[in-house]
Amino acid sequence: MLLSKLRSARKFGEGQSNPWSVYEQLRACGDVVPSPWGGVMVTSYEACSQVLRDRTYGTPDLEWRLQQGEPRWTAPASTLFSRMIMLLNPPEHTRQRRVLGNTFDRQTLTHLSTVVGELVDERLDELERRMHQDGEADYAEIVGDGLPVAAVGRWLGVPSADFELLRTWTHGQAWSQELFPTPAQLAVADESALNLKAYFEALVLERTKSPGDDVLSSWIREWAEVEKDPEEAASIVQRLATFSIMAGLETTSNLLNAAMWQLDRHPDQADWLRYHPEGIPAAVEEVLRYDPAVAITTRVGSRSDSLSDVAVGKGQLVYVCIGSAHHDPRFISDPDRFDVRRSGPARHLAFGQGAHFCLGAGLGRLEGQLLLRRMLTRFPTLRVVSEPIWEPRVAFRRMASMRVGLAPRARFAGEGL
Numbered sequence: 001m002l003l004s005k006l007r008s009a010r011k012f013g014e015g016q017s018n019p020w021s022v023y024e025q026l027r028a029c030g031d032v033v034p035s036p037w038g039g040v041m042v043t044s045y046e047a048c049s050q051v052l053r054d055r056t057y058g059t060p061d062l063e064w065r066l067q068q069g070e071p072r073w074t075a076p077a078s079t080l081f082s083r084m085i086m087l088l089n090p091p092e093h094t095r096q097r098r099v100l101g102n103t104f105d106r107q108t109l110t111h112l113s114t115v116v117g118e119l120v121d122e123r124l125d126e127l128e129r130r131m132h133q134d135g136e137a138d139y140a141e142i143v144g145d146g147l148p149v150a151a152v153g154r155w156l157g158v159p160s161a162d163f164e165l166l167r168t169w170t171h172g173q174a175w176s177q178e179l180f181p182t183p184a185q186l187a188v189a190d191e192s193a194l195n196l197k198a199y200f201e202a203l204v205l206e207r208t209k210s211p212g213d214d215v216l217s218s219w220i221r222e223w224a225e226v227e228k229d230p231e232e233a234a235s236i237v238q239r240l241a242t243f244s245i246m247a248g249l250e251t252t253s254n255l256l257n258a259a260m261w262q263l264d265r266h267p268d269q270a271d272w273l274r275y276h277p278e279g280i281p282a283a284v285e286e287v288l289r290y291d292p293a294v295a296i297t298t299r300v301g302s303r304s305d306s307l308s309d310v311a312v313g314k315g316q317l318v319y320v321c322i323g324s325a326h327h328d329p330r331f332i333s334d335p336d337r338f339d340v341r342r343s344g345p346a347r348h349l350a351f352g353q354g355a356h357f358c359l360g361a362g363l364g365r366l367e368g369q370l371l372l373r374r375m376l377t378r379f380p381t382l383r384v385v386s387e388p389i390w391e392p393r394v395a396f397r398r399m400a401s402m403r404v405g406l407a408p409r410a411r412f413a414g415e416g417l
């Protein structure tokens, strides 16, 4: 009953602004629940963590997709996506991780903090300009989307004039990763994925001829040494660059938007952070826990197994419900309370766990922390002025719009709670 409700909910975008009650009902069905459309849904923290760490659960890779025979899996957007690092299985996945190494090590992050700080100021300048001009502005567009695409774009060495196009194509291709994309959404995803591929193929070719002092050029050099086939080397770099834009934008935007949204709903916590900026890193972790961008990721059983006494067959799809796991009361007390002052070390699965643990976690955290640090002091009266609008997406959460404006005076702690 609930699962069929979930299925119809995507049509109307229900449950987007409050997925937590849906998660609760889902967990009430069991830690592992056979789903009516096939496969199993894993809802508890413990079981989600177990699947992500267990190497016998692979990703739904190209071979698996082609066996399904449904457009949702065989459409160009889906097959192209399946060749990205996150969907690879060993040995190719292991090889690509080894060559990439620790992408955002301490030294890189120190260097990037200056760049990201400048980008944060630039985005906040634009937000202020639009609020001054129109009385209010779309935070999700200017900051939520604008900062991550610029941060990854600058890091890779993508011309800034192309950020807007990349943003549109990235959101377009993401429909292919949803649970039940419609034919129209799949068509948008196909076109967007093919555009992204052509764009990065051309950029890789250009940087191969005239290298620069950027990550794309350094990947081209590295892969020319590691991969004997020059065409394959160029193709790997193209896929890594494409995936970096996709992975950096579709996820960090939710972190930045959810932070603004939750602090607006909890002005006492925003006030506290303004006077205790040392609490900002923990606040970012609480946003990642409370409202993770990747609410559902998928794995495939590689042998007959059972999870919490529910049979999982070889080749069966396993939906790892990270959003539900983060609100499991056996994992965290009072899980539906947003609280930036939670005690104890932050634990969550927002960046995944195990072999596919996010390579960009350092950059995502840096963007979230620098944004909060500057935004809270620069705009103490910034408020959300109308209900955010959500895309009807279940797996990768996306706020399409959130209007903000400056209130006539600062709200005092406790007011309006």
Ligand code: HEM
Residues within 6 Å of the ligand: 085, 086, 087, 097, 152, 243, 244, 245, 247, 248, 249, 251, 252, 255, 293, 294, 297, 298, 349, 350, 351, 352, 353, 355, 356, 357, 358, 359, 360, 361, 363, 364, 365
């Ligand atoms: C708040 C920001 C971010 C969040 C919440 C996030 C979340 C995730 C999650 C959950 C996964 C694993 C999915 C799975 O196991 O199925 C992942 C993988 C990945 N992410 Fe992120 N991500 C973020 C930012 C970034 C950024 C900024 C980049 C790159 C610039 C990036 C690059 C990657 C890559 C390359 C992988 C694949 C790793 C692998 O398969 O070995 N991510 N991310």
